[in-house]
Amino acid sequence: MTDINKVIEEVQAVVMPFESWERLAGESAVAYAAFCAFRDFGPERNIRKAVEVSEKDETKQGKKYRVWRGWAAAFRWRERAADYDGYLDKLKQAELRKTIEEQGKVHRAVTGKMLQVVSKKLDLMDPADLAQGTVTEWVSTAIRAEREAAGITAGKDKPEGSVDKNGQITFLPEFEGL
Structure with missing residues (x-):
């Protein structure tokens, strides 16, 4: 591991929890639940699709979308979801290696x-x-x-x-x- 990668990992450990997709400091339970809905949507995820699945009442979807978009920016949803995707991929690769x-x-x-x-x-x-x-x-x-x-x-x-x-x-x- 290069020195810069080691420094980045040390800084991430201080700034972020052990896994970035876990609930962040200052992130409410409702905001985290919204992130989980977004995260679990998979690689084709987007906020609008996640809102539409979680909120069936079309009159409330617009407001919920704006709130979620704010949370997504504040709590780095895309980065955290990408980290989660990478984590799942590593688990799949380890299982495949074990099977082989x-x-x-x-x-x-x-x-x-x-x-x-x-x-x-x-x-x-x-x-x-x-x-x-x-x-x-x-x-x-x-x-x-x-x-x-x-x-x-x-x-x-x-x-x-x-x-x-x-x-x-x-x-x-x-x-x-x-």
């Missing part, structure tokens, strides 16, 4: 089993019955799938005996019945 790591563990276990099946199949077969191409393809497929599960290769080629994006495994015909 868990899937990787499953994929590595499956490809390990594939290699064990190939090894057992080779042990049971008469070497004279094995075509060189078949053995090479079995080993190549298992190794490729194992590397893809570990994130070592991109996996652009998907021949038989591979693992697709959804974790579906396609075995060579020689494995039927095992």
